[in-house]
Amino acid sequence: MTRRSRTEYLIVTFGLLSWASAVCAAPTGHPTRVILGPIDESKLVVLEGNTRPEANAVNDRGRVSDDFQLDHMLLQLKRSDEREAALRQYIDQLHDPQSPEFHQWLTPEQFAEHYSVAKEDVDTVTAWLKQHGFTVHGVQANGLIIDFSGTAGMMRSAWHTEIHNREVNGVKHFANISDPRIPAALASVVAGIVSIHNFHPKPMLAPKPKYTFTNPYGTFWALVPGDIATIYNINPAFAAGYTGLGQAIMVVEDTYLYSKNDWDEFRKILGLTAKYPNATLTQESPQGYLACTNPYFQGNPVDPGYGDDAEAILDVEWASAAAPNAAIVLAACVDTSTTFGGLVAIENVLNGPAKNLPSVISMSYGEAEAWNGAAFNSTLFFAFQQAVAEGVSIFVSSGDEDASSAAEGLPSTYGIGVSGFTSTPYNVSVGGLDFGFIPDNVPPSTYFSSTNRPDYSSALSYIQEVPWNDSCAGGLAASYLGLTPIALCNSPEVTNPAGPLNFTLNAVGGSGGPSGCANGAPAYSGVVGGTCTGYSKPAWQRGVTGNPNDGVRDIPDVSLFASNGFWSSYYIACWTNPAGGFPPCASVPPSDWSGWGGTSISSPIMAGIQALINEKTGSRWGNPNTVYYSIARKEFSTTSVCNSNTVPKTGSHCVFYDITQGDIDGACQAGYAGFLINCYKPAGMAYGVLATPSYYDDPAYLATPGWDFTSGIGSVNAWNLIQAFPGVSGGQ
Secondary structure, three states, rough: OOOOOOOOOOOOOOHHHHHHHHHHOOOOOOOOOOOOOOOOOOEEEEOOOOOOOOOOOOOEEEEOOOOOOEEEEEEOOOOHHHHHHHHHHHHHHOOOOOOOOOOOOOOHHHHHHHHOOOOOHHHHHHHHHHHHHOOEEEEEEOEEEEEEEEEHHHHHHHOOOOOEEEEEEEEEEEEEEOOOEHHHHOOOEEEEEOOOOOOOOOEEOOOOOOOOOOOOOOOEEOOHHHHHHOOOOOOHHHHHHHOOOOOEEEEEOEEEOOOHHHHHHHHHHHHHHOOOOOOEEEEEEEOOOOOOOOOOOHHHHOHHHHHHHHHHHHHHHHHHOOOOOOOEEEEOOOOOOOOHOOOOOOOHHHOHHHHHHOOEEEEEEEEHHHOOOOOHHHHHHHHHHHHHHOOOOEEOOOOEEEOOOOOOOEEEOOOOOOOOOOOOOOOOEEEEEOOOOOOOOHHHOOOOOOOOOOOOOOEEOOOOOOOOOOOOOOHHHHOOOOOOOOHHHHHHHHHOOOOOHOOOEEEEOOOOOOOOOOOOOOOOOOOOOOEOOOOEHHHHOOOOOOOOOEEOEEEEEEEEEEOOOOEEEEEEOOOHHHHHHOOOHHHHHHHHHHEEHHHHHHHHHHHHHHHHHHHHHHOOOOOOOOHHHHHHHHHHHHHOOOOOOOOOOOOOOEEEOOOOOOOOOEEOOOHHHOOOOOOOOOOOOOOOOEEEOOOOEEEEOOOOOOOOOOEEOEEHHHHHHHOOOOOOOOOO
């Protein structure tokens, strides 16, 4: 690191103890060379799945000039099959309480020594790039990523693909028009270029709109930190002294905050500062082998009131709400012309000094697996894999597009798919829920006081939950109005652009589904199919009641409230970006602050809860899914009283609340050449509903007892979860 903050991310007693314990770890083996033959430029192979769906004639605006510069592209390499198998086995041992390697986390130096790419192979690929005129800026310490720049002409000559201008929904972009090709001799090491375009991932947040779904009470219940502490039973942890002290929670962004003062005001006005004065917030641009430029404040030039700084402030505020004495670290690098800055930040952190490793990372960005492409997906896979080997827990938003992560907020034409940011086996995928008392006709007074406490909270207890779903295809909304989802989605109130329910055509809600296109290439760009395959189902997810025997990784893992006000509840945030139209928070009451929903908020809250677990157990946990699912497996097999609808509002023994009603179904319409993809649409109807399969009405997906695609293993009773975590001996 060339720059330091006062806290150095994690220069605290717990962090140093965890680092020191890793010295005892004993991985074996070293990478060996796999590129053995000469490089023959006439023998080429295609790097499949590395072309964006927008690469079509409709969006094409012609080839860029040969001297068009592509800065800081990331070339993803891959370790040998032998080293990959050894790493996976070692990670299993790190999470096995019966193994002598249990919690003996690796340092970044140890990881690079044993699970990297052989230096000879890295040198060969680097020399090949330079031979074609590219500038090589650096190689990641683990040898898996090369940072390089060049021109469009060089890309056409070396990688055999052209770069064209694109215009999508009025926004100008550039992208490659076909999958790159490389000499076959390099194929054993090169996974692909992370991106050859400037389509960056989207933040998983949904602003509270000017509408809410009509309800008989005409009231909003805006949530503050005190509400979440009551609803998810975090207060007993605070009372027991577990507040996140000594823990570092990192949120990964591509911008700094518009104003750091917003975080201070959020905490002060909502009662956190007085009770928990040891919290800190730092903003860092992690330096390393990959170029990271300080982004400062990066607004959104297309929509200044809805930039990534809104995402950043939500992450730091709500992570602090769940772990109010933790050190919050915002790690951000500016986006390059081709690379998401948040990815550069996390890569540099995981390959930097061991003492700078946070215990928990939350990431609130996403993009469908089939849109990311195989190379980008592999980069996320390798990064998260390294994180858990180093003891860092990764929490990622499941997505905000119901069951179709490629829907981009519109009626789905791409079918069912999940975000590649959240579908790896090495992260916790955090889904989104809403409250169910309005559709179930339960009086709000059951759950909310008529007056606020001094910290502006009013929640009285746990509140029954349903999947977050703003769509007309949602069964709860349709039933509430006395219609079927098909009838509602084709009603004038929805189909008329001026209709009061027109917003429900958009795919907005908590995402879930099976991994389907982490590897390979779709037959139709952006649609799961062709040679696409999902990640294999991890052992810890098998055998849990409700989880399908589909052989692939399923998401989400756990869920928390994430609604943007559909059933009249949402989160508030102190965000004073004047372009968004919000004044300084101290000048107005919290009821006039900005309102939000999204799995962007449920993820940092769950990360905060994990920080409390780390504090109580005195250890990092790498991939905590291994424990979450073990607890859920036992709970689901021995009791049926943890149903969210019937569970005791207070005093519950449950760790996870099982969500059993509702769905994450979304509206859909014909896509490619009039094809219906995972879309049940009766003849004569303009819109259908997502379905599996598409020829009859089988909603994607329904909440059911046990694990399901709408909520995973459900939401949490935080104090019970903290107490259920096992003790640690012999490792950190």
